[in-house]
Every structure is written in structure tokens, then in C-alpha cells.
Amino acid sequence: MACFLIPLAQAVVTSAYRKFNSKSISESAGMKHHIPALEKMLWGGSVMLIVDHILSGELSWKFPFFTAFNEVGGAEVFLRELLGVGVPMSLAISVVWAVYAFVKVRRPAVE
16 A cells, blocks of 8 residues: 555655756766656656555545554554565666666667
8 A cells, every 4th residue: 555655755866866967867878868767667657556556445535545544553564565565666666777778778779
């Protein structure tokens, strides 16, 4: 239910990094040049998970927004979800992006 919070936080940090370093990113030819792709992957995945969790009833429009907090021991379930699902998901997205960026940097441009 809260697994999207880690990739969402990473998306915010990535967007801030890109915004404050946009000149050096646009001039670079390395993996930094592909940071907008990581940003899109993180934002897109987070938004899709938020919609999925709303539709499945794991998120509500009323406080506490996460339904796990309505139960005894809900905070433990919430933290287990963050650490057990959110962190590996965020790492997987980052690894997929790193492979993508590495291949794009190594492959010569087709003209």
C-alpha cells in the first residue's frame, strides 16, 4: 500500500537534481545525459501505482490515507511495505535505467 513512496521520493530528488544541474546534464555525453529517462520512469511508475492503490482500496481520500493505519499494528505493515517492496522496486528501476543508459552511451549513434 505504501510501496510507491520510495520511488516517488527518488523521483522528487531526481527532478531536483536535474533542475539544478540542467546545464551540466545537457552538455554531458555520459550517463548523466540520460537522467530525464530515469525521471520519467520513476514518475510514471509512481503515478501508476498510486492509481492502482486507489482503485484497489489501499489508499483512501480520508485521513489516514493509508488503510493499514486503520488497524492495530498498521505502522509495522506500512514500514515493512516500504522497506520490503518500495526499496527493491526503486533499486530495480535504477538498475534498469543504468543498463539502458550504459547501452546508449556505449552504442555509436546511427546516422
